[in-house]
Amino acid sequence: MTADPRKAAIAAAFGKAAPRYEEHAAVQRIAAERLAERVARLPLPPRPRVLEIGCGTGFLSRALRERIGPADWLLTDLSPDMLARCRAALGDPTDSAFRIMDGEKPDLDGPFDLIVSSLALQWFRDPTAALARWAEMLAPGGRIAVATLAADSFREWRGGPPPPG
Template sequence: MTASARREAIAARFARAADRYDDHADVQRHAASTLAARIAALHLPPRPRILEIGCGTGLLTAALAARIPVADWTITDVAPDMIAATQRAVTDGRIRMSGAVRYACMDGEHPDASHLKRYDLVCSSLAVQWFDDIEAGLQRLAGCLAPGGALAISTLTANTFEEWRDAHRHFDLRAATPDYPAADTLARVLPGHAGGITIDPQRVRFSDGLAFVRSLKGIGATLPREGAQALRPLDFRRVLSRFTDEGAMVTYEIAYGLWLRTEGAS
């Protein structure tokens, strides 16, 4: 699958999940709230220029709007249905924003030149793990920062879903879940910028293996890693049973990255 076809497939899956996303998004809500609290501790200008990547249904948008009195917002997502969901939440008052608000359908991994050196804050919660090349993508997003600006993200890292992977390995199988970046790789992604990452593992128990799979489908996070082969029905049932018997517990290893564009950073 080409990179553009993969982005279209990701957008399509999230678009189909837009109406039910919030019902399955407890981890996503936690990550958005935690990231927003960290952003609120920054010394931003009185009316910051903010670019959000991967707004989804507006979880981070809402958490930030509750903490930042007024801003110039550019809210983006690769899936038009997700942008529409956030826009509806703003229109009907579920998200209360002050300042100018602009919405755009955009591939956050490849912002165009109009975004260069423009923003006081570029932020994204649990979206950049879908980039084809997260290192290059984060470097491009850092290039959108004005001098003194901040890049703030949450993303998933390598130990995410380890219990699910273990259930596959027990039968000499490989899970189709994406290969997330190692935390130490992310820590080195922006040389010349002040800051780094912290790790916050969240462990979630499901009623059984099928409930875990349905939770991923509920938020649209179903595109398999490149080259993954679908399991035979018998193997899928064996993995579900093993995962359930082991406690149906799964780890979301969330990394929070916060970097400041220092003077002279490229």
């Protein structure tokens, strides 16, 4: 799939985890739900063109489908096994295309009204360059919405106070 050994290792690790991923992914589920809630408040056009980077088993895909109504979806992941799980979880819908792709260096043009990604950006070597590339793929007025890990992410999800300072 990829000539980059690091990316191949990431895809293989997620592929190996795919069969039981959802059993151990409480944080991923929470992050996807919170991102979907925020995205649902965005001013999107009717039937937006949506690109999801790193769809995994479909946490964000399912949460968004419940909230934003009809859309044209392109769901992508580095791992073929995760992508297959997502497709199965969604019931292989006719409004969706599925594609194995490195979201850090997408090989497509768009335009998209919405580009979303939940907990994939932290796997990128150069997230800033990836976000710049994504911005080039947006339609006029398009939006990018991401959830990613940062310092004290887990403390925030547990409801704890921010660190002093």
